[in-house]
Amino acid sequence: MYEDEKLICEDCGAEFVFTAGEQEFFAEKGLTNKPKRCPDCRKAKKQQRRGKKKMFDTVCAKCGKETQVPFNPTQGRDVLCKECFDAEKAAHAEG
Numbered sequence: 001m002y003e004d005e006k007l008i009c010e011d012c013g014a015e016f017v018f019t020a021g022e023q024e025f026f027a028e029k030g031l032t033n034k035p036k037r038c039p040d041c042r043k044a045k046k047q048q049r050r051g052k053k054k055m056f057d058t059v060c061a062k063c064g065k066e067t068q069v070p071f072n073p074t075q076g077r078d079v080l081c082k083e084c085f086d087a088e089k090a091a092h093a094e095g
Contacts, residue, residue, distance in 0.1 A: 001020075002020035002023040003020055004017050004020055005023070005034075006018075009036070009038035010036045011037050011041040012038065012040075014038050014040075016038035022035075055068040055069065055070055056068060056071065058073045059079075060079065060080050061078035061079055061080060062078075062080055062084040063081060063083070065081050067079075067081035067082070
């Protein structure tokens with residue numbers, strides 16, 4: 001049903017293949033537009049967007065380590081560093 005299709009990246013001008021498998025995935029997700037960027041440029045664009053997030057300084061409520069979070073902490077609500085958050089998440093998944 002789907003066939004590999006060669007596309008041109010709008011950022012770098014390189015030719016890349018929009019595979020049949022990717023097309024099927026796009027269709028399953030209801031995505032109707034073809035990708036405009038090659039995989040490398042898509043990854044770079046995503047990292048660029050991430051780097052623009054404002055980070056807020058805070059202290060982990062569990063271990064007391066200074067950390068940064070991508071949201072403005074609300075007074076009276078505990079904030080955890082990544083390590084403590086991941087540990088707590090894993091503990092909840094087990095039980």
